[in-house]
Amino acid sequence: MRREWMTIIEHQEIARQTYRLVLKGEMVGDVSEPGQFVHIQVSKEYYLRRPVSISNIDMENKTMTLLYKVMGKGTDAMTEKKVAEKVDVLGPGGQGFPIDKINTKKALLVGGGIGVPPLYYLAKQLEKKGVQVTSILGFQSAEQAFLTDEFEALGDVYVTTNDGTLGHQGLVTDLFPYVKGSFDTYFTCGPTVMLKAVTSELTGVPGYISMEERMGCGIGACFACVVPSNDEKGYRRICCDGPVFDAKEVVLS
Amino acid sequence: MNLHQTLPGLHLKNPIMPASGCFGFGKEFAQFYNLSDLGAVIMKAATGEKRFGNGTPRVAETSSGMLNAIGLQNPGVDSIIKNEVPFLQEYDMPIMANVAGSTVEEYVQVAEKISHHVNALELNISCPNVKEGGVQFGTDPLLAEEVTRKVVEASVVPVYVKLSPNVTDIVSMAKAVQAGGAHGLTMINTLTGMRIDPATRKPIISNHTGGLSGAAIKPIAIRMIYQVYREIDLPIIGMGGIETAEDVIEFLLAGASAVAIGSANFKNPIICKEIIDELPVTLKKFGFQSLKGAIGGAHHETSRAGVFRA
Numbered sequence: 288m289r290r291e292w293m294t295i296i297e298h299q300e301i302a303r304q305t306y307r308l309v310l311k312g313e314m315v316g317d318v319s320e321p322g323q324f325v326h327i328q329v330s331k332e333y334y335l336r337r338p339v340s341i342s343n344i345d346m347e348n349k350t351m352t353l354l355y356k357v358m359g360k361g362t363d364a365m366t367e368k369k370v371a372e373k374v375d376v377l378g379p380g381g382q383g384f385p386i387d388k389i390n391t392k393k394a395l396l397v398g399g400g401i402g403v404p405p406l407y408y409l410a411k412q413l414e415k416k417g418v419q420v421t422s423i424l425g426f427q428s429a430e431q432a433f434l435t436d437e438f439e440a441l442g443d444v445y446v447t448t449n450d451g452t453l454g455h456q457g458l459v460t461d462l463f464p465y466v467k468g469s470f471d472t473y474f475t476c477g478p479t480v481m482l483k484a485v486t487s488e489l490t491g492v493p494g495y496i497s498m499e500e501r502m503g504c505g506i507g508a509c510f511a512c513v514v515p516s517n518d519e520k521g522y523r524r525i526c527c528d529g530p531v532f533d534a535k536e537v538v539l540s
Numbered sequence: 541m542n543l544h545q546t547l548p549g550l551h552l553k554n555p556i557m558p559a560s561g562c563f564g565f566g567k568e569f570a571q572f573y574n575l576s577d578l579g580a581v582i583m584k585a586a587t588g589e590k591r592f593g594n595g596t597p598r599v600a601e602t603s604s605g606m607l608n609a610i611g612l613q614n615p616g617v618d619s620i621i622k623n624e625v626p627f628l629q630e631y632d633m634p635i636m637a638n639v640a641g642s643t644v645e646e647y648v649q650v651a652e653k654i655s656h657h658v659n660a661l662e663l664n665i666s667c668p669n670v671k672e673g674g675v676q677f678g679t680d681p682l683l684a685e686e687v688t689r690k691v692v693e694a695s696v697v698p699v700y701v702k703l704s705p706n707v708t709d710i711v712s713m714a715k716a717v718q719a720g721g722a723h724g725l726t727m728i729n730t731l732t733g734m735r736i737d738p739a740t741r742k743p744i745i746s747n748h749t750g751g752l753s754g755a756a757i758k759p760i761a762i763r764m765i766y767q768v769y770r771e772i773d774l775p776i777i778g779m780g781g782i783e784t785a786e787d788v789i790e791f792l793l794a795g796a797s798a799v800a801i802g803s804a805n806f807k808n809p810i811i812c813k814e815i816i817d818e819l820p821v822t823l824k825k826f827g828f829q830s831l832k833g834a835i836g837g838a839h840h841e842t843s844r845a846g847v848f849r850a
Contacts (some may be wrong), residue, residue, distance in 0.1 A: 288571055290809060328807065334754050335601045335806060350777040361601065376810065397698075501597040503608065505805045508564030510584075510613045521592055522613070527568070 288380065288506065289314055292373040296350055298366075302426075302433040304357040306366055308339075315349045316375060320383025321409035322476075322497050322531040325353065326505035328375035336377060338502050338526070339388070342404035342434075343411070354404040380531050384409050384474060384495055386416070390430075391493075395470035396438075397420040397459050397485050399416065399477025400431070405497055406476055407434055414441045421445075421469050421476045423462050425477070426523070426540055429453035460484050473534075483539045494534035500525045515540070541820035543831050545579070545798055546696035547775045548723040549660035552579035552798055555831060556788070556816045559779045559800035560584060560638035560662060560702075561610065564709045565624035566631075569805070573813040576632040582726075582800055583624070585640040585664050588649050590616035595746035600735045605754025605781070606803055609735050609747035612640050612667055625657045634659035636700070640667060644687050647677075648694045652798045655695040663691050663722075666704030666729035667751070678704035678729070681716035688720030698723035700777060703764075705731050705757070710764045714772045725768065726777040726800065728761045753782040753803040762794045769795025769836060783807075785815050785822035791835040 293312035314325070318341060326336040332540045343352035357363050368374060386409070394413050398406045403424055409447035410420050420442035426432040429452035438444045446454030447463045448458045455462060459481060486494060503509035507527030515538040516523050523529060523537055543554035547666045557580040558569070564584055566575055575581065593613030600607045614620065620637075628635050635659040641647035663689060666678035675744055677683045684701070701717040703710060714725060730751025735744045743749075762778025769776060778796030782788060783804045791799045804811045817820040819831075828834045 290572070318703075331819045333601065334604065334606045335599065497819070501599050503803075504562075504568070504607070504809070506568040506809060507807065508568040509562065509599075509608070510564075510593065510610050511608065512594075513596065513598075513613065515592070520615075521590065 288378060289317065290375065290377045293376045295368055295370050295372050298368060298370055299375030300366075301354070303430045305431065305433055306355055306357070308353045308355065308368075309350050310353065310374065311348070312348045312378065313347060313349065313375070314378055315344060315351050318344050318351065318379045320386060320461065320531075321412050322405045323379040323381050324405075324530060325351070325376050325378030326380055326502070327365070329361045329365050333364065333392075335361075335503065336505055337361055337365065338380070338499070339528070340405035340497070341379065342407050344408060354382055354401070356401040358514060365402055377505060381526055382528065384531050386412050389472060389495075391472035393419045393470045393472075394421070395421060395466055395473040397473060397475040397477070398422070399425040399459060399481040402475075402477030402481070402499075403434055406474060407437060409474055410438060412442045419469070421466050423447065423459045423466065425451065425459040425481070458484065460488050463488055480540055484527065486534045486539065494535070495531055496534050497531045498525050498529055498537070502526050514538070541823060541830065543816075543819060545831060547777070547797055550580055550636070552634065554579040554816050554819065555792075555798035556819070557582055557777075557798065557800050558805055558812055559638070559802035560664070562802040562805045565620070566628050572809045574631070575628070577634050577813055577816060579798060579816075580634040580636060580659070581628060582636040582662055583620070583628070583638055583658075584636040585612045585614055585667070586620045586650050586654055587612055587640050588617060588646045590614065592618065597745055598747070600744040600750065602733065602735060602752060602754070603756060605736060605752055605756035606806075607745055607752055608730070608751030609638055609745045611747065617653050621654060621657050630776055636660045637663050638662045638664050638702070639662040639691065644690055647687050647780075648690050651691045651699070652694040655697045658697060660697050660723075661691065661695050661699045662726050663688060663699055663701045666702050666706075669802055675721040678702075678713070679707050681712055684713060685716040685720040688717045688722050691709070692721040692723075698727050700724040702729050703727040704729050705760055705764060705780075712769055714768045714774070716746055717775055718772055722774060724775040724777065725772070726779065727768065728780045731760065736743055753781070755783055757781050758787065762790060765791065765794040765796055766838065770839060776789035782815075783811070785818040786826045788815060788819060789826060789828075789834055791821060792831070793836070793838040794838045795839065797835055805821075
């Protein structure tokens with residue numbers, strides 16, 4: 288993990304209130320697994336850094352793509368950053384999807400909203416390994432959807448929106464009957480309520496979930512972003528033990 | 541410039557240490573710099589048994605600061621002695637253990653055990669985020685004196701008491717713990733605060749209230765240290781919103797003999813190291829020939845009339 292002033296190569300709105308930020312720097316070479324994140328200092332005015340998942344990596348050009356959603360004043364201020372500016376980045380943080388250890392032939396990826404981005408780099412890595420990738424992507428509306436074409440280039444994609452303006456109207460779990468039999472392992476990232484629905488519908492199937500929570504330090508020292516676990520330890524820290532967990536490892540509430 | 545400082549139980553090569561709760565048990569920060577560069581380290585709180593702490597969200601940003609309600613999550617004193625202290629002992633710096641509890645008996649039990657493995661204790665009677673113990677001991681002078689006395693008796697190393705700013709009269713609290721036999725003070729802990737999300741109309745932190753830290757509380761810390769320094773003859777380790785070497789000098793001038801850096805570690809994980817490196821130059825910039833020359837400097841020209849007494 289390192290702290291680095293990374294240079295902005297690209298920064299643009301790609302869906303309503305959702306931005307693509309491409310950063311260049313040495314940190315890119317440290318990324319070892321899809322699903323890891325970086326912790327960004329918006330400016331000195333904002334006390335806490337913002338965790339943003341890594342959506343894509345270009346090792347050759349030393350660039351990483353981050354997609355973030357405007358959630359409040361801090362992320363809103365981040366949208367003002369211009370190409371060629373430098374940003375204070377800490378990372379790469381946490382444990383991602385353990386892609387080298389997972390034995391899967393057919394993977395189901397289930398992403399909700401801003402939980403979709405980390406699954407993209409995962410989908411690319413899985414496809415590279417020869418794994419058949421099927422994706423279910425959920426958004427609030429068509430204008431808030433993104434990356435659907437990119438996922439389509441990697442396998443079958445099902446899209447769902449809350450208001451029905453794109454794809455199926457409803458929840459990501461509504462589409463489970465359509466993908467039955469097309470996967471042996473699932474990977475999911477999104478709001479906790481979605482993760483809970485996905486894991487409870489897919490009990491018995493090996494699965495990995497990526498979680499988010501308000502963070503303090505982002506490196507495991509402050510214990511702000513904990514999630515209960517069933518073992519003797521009783522908890523996991525999302526920033527450093529996660530954000531990706533085996534679905535059986537944590538207790539979603 | 542010589543930055544050495546000697547306080548009860550603590551031989552500091554410089555006056556900078558990370559504050560309890562903002563540094564875990566050091567492992568995470570050891571990937572960024574050599575912890576032996578620190579003056580000392582104050583560990584995350586230890587309680588008798590392991591604690592999970594409060595529900596999430598546990599943090600919220602504020603203007604020039606942050607709120608937290610971790611709730612003293614820790615693996616329990618036995619696990620800390622076995623699994624965490626040995627790592628810190630590999631480094632060349634004194635270790636302070638932060639001791640917490642729900643009852644006087646728990647404080648005593650934790651102090652008795654952990655004092656054999658560290659150089660000093662920080663008695664935590666000021667955590668605003670736990671229902672039992674914590675701040676109730678830190679806002680009642682009689683309870684504060686009692687728990688201090690019993691912990692001092694049980695400990696084999698000097699005991700510093702961490703004062704709560706959530707009181708009307710900080711000097712009377714400092715006098716109470718001095719009467720209880722404290723060897724030093726650490727001040728201040730966080731101030732109780734709250735934020736509400738206009739979109740959900742609910743408190744952001746699941747515990748509703750949290751402890752306010754960061755630059756926002758620095759003037760309060762400076763005022764309280766200034767008041768206590770005038771009235772009490774105990775060394776003070778100051779903390780509360782320190783982010784720069786200049787902030788450190790302000791704390792020294794108010795009366796602190798050393799300082800601890802808290803939530804600034806979250807903004808910048810190498811902040812302690814940066815401040816240690818900058819301190820000699822900054823002291824010189826303001827005309828100080830030594831670290832000790834700055835301590836209490838703001839009191840030299842003013843009377844000790846106790847005008848700030850509540």
